[in-house]
Amino acid sequence: MLKIGCHLSNAKGFLAMGQDMLASGANTCQFFTRNPRGGNAKALNLKDITSFCALAQKERFYTLIAHAPYTLNPCSKDAHLREFATRIFAEDLANIAHLPAAYYNFHPGSHVGQGIETGIDYICAMLNQVLTKDTKNLVLLETMSGKGSEVGGKFEELRAIIDQLKLPEKVGICLDTCHVFDAGYDIVHHLEEVLAEFERIIGLERLKAIHLNDGLNPLGSHKDRHAKIGQGQIGLPALVQIMNHPLLQELPFILETPNDLAGHTTEIALLKSHYQGQTC
Numbered sequence: 001m002l003k004i005g006c007h008l009s010n011a012k013g014f015l016a017m018g019q020d021m022l023a024s025g026a027n028t029c030q031f032f033t034r035n036p037r038g039g040n041a042k043a044l045n046l047k048d049i050t051s052f053c054a055l056a057q058k059e060r061f062y063t064l065i066a067h068a069p070y071t072l073n074p075c076s077k078d079a080h081l082r083e084f085a086t087r088i089f090a091e092d093l094a095n096i097a098h099l100p101a102a103y104y105n106f107h108p109g110s111h112v113g114q115g116i117e118t119g120i121d122y123i124c125a126m127l128n129q130v131l132t133k134d135t136k137n138l139v140l141l142e143t144m145s146g147k148g149s150e151v152g153g154k155f156e157e158l159r160a161i162i163d164q165l166k167l168p169e170k171v172g173i174c175l176d177t178c179h180v181f182d183a184g185y186d187i188v189h190h191l192e193e194v195l196a197e198f199e200r201i202i203g204l205e206r207l208k209a210i211h212l213n214d215g216l217n218p219l220g221s222h223k224d225r226h227a228k229i230g231q232g233q234i235g236l237p238a239l240v241q242i243m244n245h246p247l248l249q250e251l252p253f254i255l256e257t258p259n260d261l262a263g264h265t266t267e268i269a270l271l272k273s274h275y276q277g278q279t280c
């Protein structure tokens with residue numbers, strides 16, 4: 001069954017977010033756990049969460065994606081910023097455990113000139129500190145565009161993170177189509193080869209979600225600029241091919257395209273019309 005949705009705001013609460021999901025024709029979605037620039041999380045409104053859980057059950061929502069603030073940098077040079085990232089990460093995991101099923105997606109971080117290996121060591125130190133056998137939500141490392149000193153622009157870097165984890169079973173991958181294209185993986189002309197490389201280096205069993213975005217810039221540009229579906233360099237046919245690929249078609253697809261709710265609703269309907277599996 002097609003699992004599709006877009007990035008939504010939960011500023012008005014989870015129930016309001018669930019209503020936006022329904023309005024856009026979605027059965028999953030992504031939201032920021034707090035202001036994307038970091039800062040304090042709002043206190044949990046358990047009544048709102050209970051209402052949302054009831055709606056999610058009634059409407060059979062699929063696993064949601066909680067996105068960490070993108071300023072969280074577990075491999076910062078500054079020890080205080082690394083500690084801050086660790087604290088936010090642990091707090092977010094404790095909070096989202098109250099929601100219906102959700103993955104916790106995060107950007108591995110930027111090593112800011114310390115070198116990729118040091119960056120990876122710091123990221124693993126945080127994950128090894130925070131993740132326990134009791135961690136309920138699967139954590140997803142997002143594939144990155146390799147902009148600046150970002151860690152995660154190469155499949156090998158994500159593999160190296162997983163290899164250093166005490167509890168690797170708690171971690172999966174979210175593949176962002178714009179990011180991998182920007183990182184130089186040609187999912188437009190060589191999707192089979194890219195998936196084979198993912199399988200060889202990371203293993204497709206780790207792949208848990210797709211950020212389905214078009215990209216503004218050409219292959220390998222390392223820019224990370226998302227475009228509306230069909231209006232970028234990846235294009236609708238390639239995105240449709242990804243959505244229908246036998247190895248990918250059961251994954252959740254989240255749109256992070258520059259749109260308001262009406263724009264996302266149109267894109268979700270467009271993608272549904274091209275899905276070759278069951279849509280509901």
Ligand code: FE
Pocket residue numbers: 067107142
């Ligand atoms: Fe992201």
Ligand code: FE
Pocket residue numbers: 142176211256
């Ligand atoms: Fe993304």
Ligand code: ZN
Pocket residue numbers: 176178179224225226
């Ligand atoms: Zn991005």
